[in-house]
Amino acid sequence: MSATLAPRTLSPAGSQAGDSGALSFDDAPARPAAPVENPANAEGLTTENTGRFDVDAKRLINCGAVDVNQLMPLKYKWAWEHYINGCANHWMPTEVPMTKDIETWRSDKLSDDERLVILRNLGFFATAESLVGNNLVLAIFKHVTNAECRQYLLRQAFEEAIHTHTFLYIVDSLGLEEGALFNMYREIPAIAAKDELEMELTREIMDPNFSTETFEGAQAFLKNLIGYYLIMEGIFFYSGFVMMLSFHRRNLMTGVGEQFQYILRDETTHLNFGIDLINGIKAENPELWTPKFQQETRARILHAVELEIAYAQDCLPKGVMGLNADLFRDYVRHVADRRLERIGLGAEFGASNPFPWMSETIDLAKEKNFFETRVTEYQTGSALSWD
Ligand SMILES: [Fe+2]
């Protein structure tokens, strides 16, 4: 049996075909959503009536025709490629020696201002990784109705656990006060403001009445994906990467720096998967991408830019190592422009990149031989020959 489902168009609540309703969306004529054949298929709870299917019947969201246990044939090859890339770059924080970092931390080589930058960064990331992991498994996973994307999400969720583990390992190694660090997301206003924006997006999807079957629900889901992949992992993480990798460039805190390079490499893949997923959902559901939604998305990204600039000012009240809040203003705007462009919204700021070495670091991170020893070990492990 071959199951297919005609492409569906979601409509805003209250509108009927040909009815302008209270809301006006001019991208596509509104028509009622077709019922999903069997929603339990999309939750992976049944294989009933699924049978063999045409690959074209796979859909990123609201797919009732193919149950999510059907990995093959692949439709979204990009999802599988991101999964393979993630697996090829396996690492554990405990493999990175911290002896030199411990010496540096205990010495007088670091000023109070430099210590503040390090602590504020560790404090932000320590919880941000958990927020991303929780949003993945509690909000995103259930509503992505495609096996190859879920395969990637499982890999990403594991990587987020590794990242959280990294911050615990750093806190333990340096003998930092864990209560202070792991509570910064509530106690330091510049961090709390960023995290609150994200947690609100998770709460919206976790509402028991939430469904991507409605036009509003599907838009809220897209908003969540943009909020996490583009804003959290694509903007909020990047000032922290620059700050910590600046220490590494000066040969200070090199263990932490190496761990941040690993994380940066993982996050680059997370961001790229997220952009493919967002653009894929847009392509399959063009009616969601209304001018109003685009405007709101741009406004949310610009708000996030302000929050990130405020965070950089908080981390660098006096400036250290040639870094200051003005440079971060340009950097965050430069990064935000790139993110806006990737989802088809034009650049906003036209700011140049004050840290061109970050581009080199990101490019370098894509090369497999960057972390030669460990990557080679894991890759050899996956290609053992038994003869
Ligand atoms: Fe992460």
Ligand SMILES: [Fe+2]
């Ligand atoms: Fe991530």
